[in-house]
Amino acid sequence: MSESKVRVRFAPSPTGPLHMGGVRTALYNYLFAKKNNGTFLIRIEDTDQTRFVPGAQEYIMEALTWCGILPTEGPGIGGEYGPYVQSERKPMYRPYAEELVENDKAYYAFDTAEELDAVREAAKQMGMPNWQYNTVTRMSMKNSLTLPADEVKRKIENGDPYVIRMKMPRNQDVRFEDMIRGWVSVNTNNLDDKVLFKSDGMPTYHLANIVDDHLMKITHVIRGEEWLPSAPMHILLYEAFGWDVPNFAHLPLLLRPDGNGKLSKRDGDRLGFPVFPLDWYTAEGEKYTGYREEGYFPEAFVNMLAFLGWNPGTNQELFSMKELEEAFTIERVGKAGAKFDADKTKWYQQQYLRHTSDEELAKELKNITNSHLSLEKLETVCHLVKDRATFVKDIAVEGSYLLYTPEEYDFNIISKKWKEDAPQLMTEWKAVLENETDFTAAHLEAKFKEFITEKSLGIGQVLPLYRYLITGAAAGPNMFEISEFLGKEECLNRIDSGLKSAH
RNA sequence: GGCCCAUUCGUCUAGUGGUUAGGACGCAAGAUUUUCAUUCUUGAAACAGGAGUUCGAUUCUCCUAUGGGCUGCCA
Incomplete structure (x- = not known):
């Protein structure tokens, strides 16, 4: 709540590729930082060594870069609060956990994973679906609250595995004001004694996230809604350390389009x-x-x-x-x-394709088609077909006859309009074109109108035939612009090959 | 099961103690076009339910329902 400079972080776990929900969380953090002249940083939360996936961290950084969500501090970037990968910060966490034990905010627990499983299983048999290690059950477990001090000491010196658990206070209402949801209140009786420090020497998310957010001077924690239930516990941790509590904003989840549930x-x-x-x-x-x-x-x-x-x-x-x-x-x-x-x-x-310049689209088109056409030519292709494309690759498909001479014609698409006199008509039209030196669209259109007027025919009776011969298609952009683009020689050639296919 | 969070057109959402409840996507119709696409116009389409507060609730409160999240030595 202090006046200090805004600092926010996106803290993904490298357990796989970053999905769009994560990208959105990163984006909102980034935007919040930018809006408030603050700093946006990336911190990799890899405290679970068993779930590490090679390449995931690189994927995350590359994905954010592609999106333009650029951190000013982070792994591979640097910054004065590094390192920004938690496994590289490993030695820092234990003292904080010990500090909590000394202040009676946490305690050592020696129960093994197997023992805990057994207790949970037994509880389930007795109709208690979720047993928790908490303020009442901890008194019947193996920990530094129940065991004699000398035995605790002996176990630790002996190297027995142990974890450090938070000593959740009894019957206390924890309230905090979420920036998105307003006041949220939880009673500590519903919270359990979370493991803060694991027997493998690594902290859990709960400890690492509080320690690092404090050390990295994070002012606003903007994260997914799945963290809302543990936020009160995090606040208790800040208080246990005597640290300032950051502001919290828990973002709503991204749901799948069909049915319900979160997008997976x-x-x-x-x-x-x-x-x-x-x-x-x-x-x-x-x-x-x-x-x-x-x-x-x-x-x-x-x-x-x-x-x-x-x-x-x-x-x-x-x-x-x-x-x-x-x-x-x-x-x-x-x-x-x-x-x-x-x-x-x-x-x-x-919309974005529509608003991208033909010049830029042409470069993209060149990349994906390897077309031998000049960039200038490709620009015209983009200009002609971009209105009927969503992706650049659509331009290559929609405008394929601009990029390549049609090799095959499908007569079925024109057969209904292809009357008896069509070959004759097109041959005459070809003759008109042959005598043309001005192959601009406007001029060709004028000549075409003259041509059909002479014949007392409508545009719709003649143009589709010409379109078919030139493009092999039944629909598309303005035929005269296409003609101008293709040029006289190519048009005449296509009329010939088109006519051959038409019967 | 317990705890927490949420609920406006099919979807994303705006909105206010009194509005014809607005926009966008999608859908439908029409116009334009040689055609398809684009574009433009129009249309259908919503305040989860029940109490309460109030002169008046979509808006405030409570309950119910529904949905979601959490409930690990995962994050």
Whole structure:
């Protein structure tokens, strides 16, 4: 609550690829920092050594970079509060845990995992679905509160494995004001004696997160709603250390589009949309599709994500990162979970494609097609077909006849309009073109109108035939612009080959 | 089961103690177009239910229902 400079962190766990819910949490942290002239940092929470997945940390950093969510401190970046990977901070945590034990805020517990499992199982048999190590049950367990002091001392010196558990106070209401939800209150009788320090010498999330947030001078903790139930316990920890408590904001979850429940990594490929920012391959060779590889622009992805749970209160829907940085406030983040909508995501992408210059699209098109056409030519292709594309790759498909000469014609698409006199008509039209030196769209259109007027025919009776011969398609952009783009020689050639296929 | 959180069109959401409850996606119709796409116009579509407070509640309170999260030596 102090006046100190805003510092926020995104603290992912490297247990796999970062999914879009995580990206959104990172984004809101980033935007909050930017809006408040603060600092956004990344901290890797890898205190669970058994769940470490190689490549995950690199994936996270690459994904954030792709999105333009750039931390000013973090692994591989540096900063004066490092290291930013918790496993590299390992030696720092034990003294804090010990401090809590000395101050009677925590205690040693010697119960093994097997013993705990047995107790839980027995409780379940007696109709208690969830046994907790808490203020009442701890007195019948093996810990420094129940064992004689000399035995505790002997066990520790003996090297017996132990954990350090928080000594949850009895019947105390913990209240805090969440920036999104308002006042939240929990009684400590409903909280258990969480393990703070594990027998493998690593802290749990609960300890590490408090210690690091304090040491890194984090002022606002913006994280997923799944942390809401443990927030009171975290507050108790800050108080136990005598530290300032940061502000909290618990973001609503991202829900799956069908049914209910939170969006999971399986939903994407099952429902046909990406859940991850980038492609990810599991050790087993299983692939999860990413937005980047699907052809989404990072700006569109980010814009969509920003609006999943936040809105500016105006009718503006298209926001650049810069605009988001200016407009974002935590107060305008909603409380309820948001179902992800793949259609809306496509719409955003389409909008961004529409607003990307032909020049830039041409470069992308060149990259994905390896076309031999000049950038200038490709620019025209983009100009002609971008209105009917969502992704750059759609331009290559929609405009394939601009990039390549059609090799096959499907006569079925035109057969209904292809009357007896069609070959004759097209041959005459070809003759008109042959005599043309001015192959600009406007001029060709004028000549075409002259041609059909002479014949007393309507546009619809003639143009589709020409379109078919030139493009092999029944629909598409303006035929005269296409003709100009292709040029006289190519047009004449295509009329010939098209005519051959038409009967 | 316990605890916590949430609930406005199908979806994302705006909104106020008195509004024709607004916008966007999607959907439908129409206009434009040689055509498809685009664009434009129009339309259908919502305050979970019940009490209470109030002259008046979508808005405030409580209850119910529904949904979600948490309930590990995971984060």
